[in-house]
Amino acid sequence: MSPQDFKVGQGVTVDTRPIPLVLLTKSYRSITLIAAVVIFLLIINLPTPEGLTFTGQKALATFALCLVLWITRALPLAVTSLLALVLIPMLGILDSTEAFSLFGNQAVFFILGAFILAAAMMKSGLSSHMALIFLRRFGGSPGRLLAGVLLVPAFLSFLMPEHAVAAMMFPIVLEVAHGLDLKPQKTIYGQALFHSLAWGAAIGGVATYLGGARNALAVGILKQSTGEFIGFFEWMIAVLPTVLVMLGVAYLALRRFFPSDVVSVEKAVKLIEEKNKSLGKMNAEQRLIGIIMVFTVIAWIFLGSRFELASIAIVAVVALFVFQLIKWKDLEEYVNWGIILMYGGAIALGFALEKSGASSWIAETTVTKWTDSPFLIVALIALVSLLLTEGMSNAAVVAMLMPVGLGIARQYGIDFKIMVFAISVPAGLGFAFPIASPPNAIAYSSGFIKPRKMFTIGIMMDFVALLVFLLMTQIYWPLINLDL
Amino acid sequence: MNTDHNSGELKLELITKGVRLDRSALSSKEIVRALDIANQVHNPLELDLILPGKVLVNIAIQECLDKETNYRLIKEAEDFFVVNKDLKVKVYLEPPPKFYDQLTTSGKIMAKVGRKYGDYLLVTPTGACEFLSGDMACKYCDVDAKNTDDKSVQDVLETIEAASAEGAAEFVCINVGYISSDDGGISMVLPFVKEIKKNFDVLICVQAQPPKTDEWIDLTYASGIDSLAYNLEVYDEEIFNKIAPGKMSLVGRDRYFQALARAAKVFPSGAIVSNLIVGLEPVESTFKGIDILTAMGVVPTLPIFRPVPGSDLESHIDLTPESLSPIYVHLQNALKRNRLSSSWISHFNVVVNAIDAHYFGGEAPVKRQWPTVLKSKKRSKLALNLRRRLRVRTAEDNESTGL
Known part of the structure; x- marks a missing residue:
């Protein structure tokens, strides 16, 4: 240039x-x-x-x-x-x-399908509709509005990639902030709103395969390397409690560390109402996409093990084209094709390490030397994943740790699925830096967030997330037959 | 008759007191042509003289300067002399550039599109400055509102081409005036900058108003502008508010300092300048302004106030060469103290700058040099471009490569 x-x-x-x-x-x-x-x-x-x-x-x-x-x-x-x-x-x-x-691994095609579904939701305006419909149910007081800005992106990230949710909700939250006359970095409530957006999207993003494609990548590497698989519903059952606890922790932290300096959010509520009205009623196209989305999620939950998640995703994509709900040109704009390529290569590399015995050798020569406690191993892997994700792409963290993690799991007789969770869940829970996750970066670009505060509170949230995750491995997972 | 003189002092004398044209000079072809061009563009007559020691001086021939001036410009044989009762100094009268008479393809006389001051070609692309008239008008400004119609990019390019052909445009200086916008008028300048940089190997300086946010300053540098002026005009706050009501209410004096501080960090050393008009405020205040600006990394340019006929300050003549000379010594010392070079403006002949300070007891003259430390113009331009390439980043560069 x-x-x-x-x-x-x-x-x-x-x-x-x-x-x-x-x-x-x-x-x-x-x-x-x-x-x-x-x-x-x-x-x-x-x-x-x-x-x-x-x-x-x-x-x-x-x-x-x-x-x-x-x-x-x-x-x-x-x-x-x-x-x-x-x-x-x-x-x-x-x-x-x-x-x-x-490269033709089904995880790759699942991610492709999920991206296309998300693209249809965004392109049609369905995602904005959903965001505003949910958001208007909150409001009323600063605390309720804050809860809305935390929970709405969290829920949407169950269905769409977290970065897409953050990007879609960013202008709405920005308008709310301007509507309340909040000044960047000066008003505490403004900081709270954007932290809330980032945290909500990131926490929600670990709940399903759809929120963070890294989850599907981890499962793709698992299946390719070991033949084991984690179903859509199985994933949610295992991770949802962590997500719910973290959302509660996040809300308390937001209230504690960002005490509201705003008395009324009436203007914001009015603004959301107006915005909602300006979108009009949901049109037929949006309703149809919504129906396809609902059927797809139901199919993933109940038919996932029979027909494969990727196949269901691709059928849903075909349905979108059959009903002319999306054009190929739209996909070129909305789908992150790079991530498809990235995941294909990462799965191949993971398999190569596994098949050649390199991942087992790494496990034997490193971790095995200093501890024989599976819990400590899982804690260490989760900590490494969490720390790495603060500085690098969380997809890269998964691609990097999965082959080694599977080798270690084999060495210690740890359930491979536990290793998948230990790597991919913390990889989505980085709160301390703008580069830790796409939602963090998007929220930070508002100018409302103070880097120092993001770091100090983010580090605390990181360790709370690790603690919550480890507690779940001990208290909750045994109840669903995930024994560590 | 005494031929001993001090070129610096003579320059100040001529700027402050003006010069009368002797009949011998008036009939010379150079003056006739200069007068003709001045009439065509409805501007007062300005003469570019080079005094011994290569001291450049631009003199406006205006009635409101000292009518009792003793200085006369005479012509003997082929030579011009500045004379008074005790002095006779041979000077070189720089004839008006040839391109002044030419027309652009749209029919504009080129003298109206670009005016040459030393190595600078001053271009004012738009007549939209909102500080030209009304309550917001700057009291000192000598820009004629009637004479500032818009010029197209093509007009400007053709004028630069003609000026370059006779070596009269090493620097192109674009004057923006005030346009009410967040960017200080930079958006308006960018199409000109783009085409000028594409077609000519020249340096570009821009005189604009401070933008509302610093992002615009970074963009100004990134887009290829080499030097930037946010003209404060006077340091004294009270006088600033009085003589520049538009700048005071629409920009704010504090914003000038903030923007200058950022620009001084962004641009190469010495490339950020700001006018402090000498003669509009007490000398002590000018000293203070020089100290503050140089400490920020800004090179003050010190034009000497020339009253404009019909303006509010027409009769505001409070200058003597004796009162001016210490200012230039002070400027030289301040620049030295802050390791700033005035080389970016050394060829700009409408201001008196630090390189003339040695005439008033300052240190030996700094060799006139091209901006930056490199001696060759070509290498200097390469260095300036390399600096820009290294320093400018876009969000794309800052983002992760990939996902």
Whole structure:
């Protein structure tokens, strides 16, 4: 882009730090790429350690290369995954037919279907309708409105990707804030509203496969590597209590740490009413999409094990096109195609690590050395997942930890499903940084949130989330036959 | 007759007192042409003189300057001289650029589109400045509201091309005036900047009003503008409010300081300038303004107040060369103290800047140089572009690569 093409709204900023620092930042990507290649070559050329085959060593080198690239984001996540998909057959870890067939994993098609369904909801305005219908039931007092801004995105994230929910609700919350004359960073209630939006969407996003595609990715890697599977309903049953407790904790934290400095929210209630009226009644298209969505979720719950989640998702997508409820052009705009590519490659890499014995070898040579308590192992994995997600894409966290986690689970005789939950649930519960999750980033862009406050309260929320999750493993999971 | 003189002092004398044109000069082809162009564009006659020591001075020939001036411009054979009863100094009269007479394809006389001041080509694309008349009018401004019709991008490009052909446009300075908008008028300038940068290898400076938010300042730099002026005009708050009521009520003096501080961080050192008009406030106040601005990284430009006939301040003449000279020494010291270079404005002949300070007891002249530390113009421009490439980031760059 030539300098004269910059426009307002592109978030143009000038880095005013000393030039050496700017240079270092700018060359960070090149340094990272070189470092990734060096690490890859180093691992592949080291003497093969005891207990690891040379194929496993090559898988490990590929994993390390992807790890560096995923963490540093020197390449787009999807491109790193594609690189893995190419390196696996090139290095002879798997034959090319097997490697590329892994891209057709049903988790990939489930995610594709879920994205298309979410796209239809957003494009038709159904999601906005739902948000406003639910939101108008709250209001009345600052506390109730805050609860609404927490619970509505949480519920919507049961059905749609959390980032889409946050993006869709962001302008509504912003209008509410402006309607109440809240000043960015100055009014406490304004901060509370945007924290509420971010937390609600993030917490709700762990409840089903639909809220965070990372959940489906984790299950995809599980099925590919072990043959086991977690159904849509089974997932919800296992995770929902954590979600509900966390929503309660979040509300209490919002009330405690952001005491309302607003007396009345009458203006906001009026604004929501007006907005709702301006949308008019739900049209036939929106109703039909809603019906398809409801049937799809019912089918996932009751027919998921018989017909596969991906098949049901794709049938729903076909129905959308049959009734002309969405056009292909809309999908190009709304569907994150990169994530599809990313997940395909990540599943292939996870399988390659598992099949070559590399993941078991990592488990044996690392965690096994210092503890033999399955609970401590799960706690450690959950902590690592939570900390990593604060700094990197939560999908990348899942892609990175799943192969190792499954190896560890096998080593310790831990239920593979528990390992899936231990990795993917905390991976969606990062609260401390704007980059921890898409909802955090979106809420932060409002300008209402103070970074310092986001960090201090977010860290506390992180550890409460970990605690709640671990308590569930001990108290609740045994009741549903998930024994640790 | 004495030919010993001090070019700095003479410059101040000529700026403050003006010069009368002798019959010998008046009949010269250079003056006849300058007068002709001034008449065509309805502007007062301005002459560009180069005094010994390459001291540039732009002199307005106006009635309201000291009518009793002793200085005369005469022509003997092919040479011009500035004379008074004790002095005779040979000067070079820079003839009006050839492009002034040319017409753009839309039929505008180029002297009206762009005016040359030293190496600068000053362009005022729009006549929409809301501070030209009415309650909001700046009391000191010499821009003629009748003479500021809009110019198209094409008009400006053609004028720059013609000016460049005779080496008269190293810098293109775009003056925005005041347009009521959040951006300080930058959006209006951007199409001009885009086309100028695309077609010419020139540096661009913009004189605008501070925008409401700093995001616009970052965008101003990102979009290719090399130097920026938010003109405070006077430091004294009371005088500022009185002589610039529009700036006071629609922008606010504090916003000038905030915007200048941000701009000084964003742009290269020395590229942010702000006018402090000398003669509109007490000297002590100008000193204070110089100190505050330079400490922020802003280079004060010190135009000398020239009363505009018919303006509120027509009779406001309170300047003597003796009162002016300490200001330039003070400016030089302040720039040195804050490690600022005035090289960005060293070729701008309507202001007296620090490079002239040595004439008043300051240090030896700083060598006139192209902006930035590099000596070659080409390398300097490369360095400036590289700096921009390194420093400018978009939200896209800041986001994670990918999902």
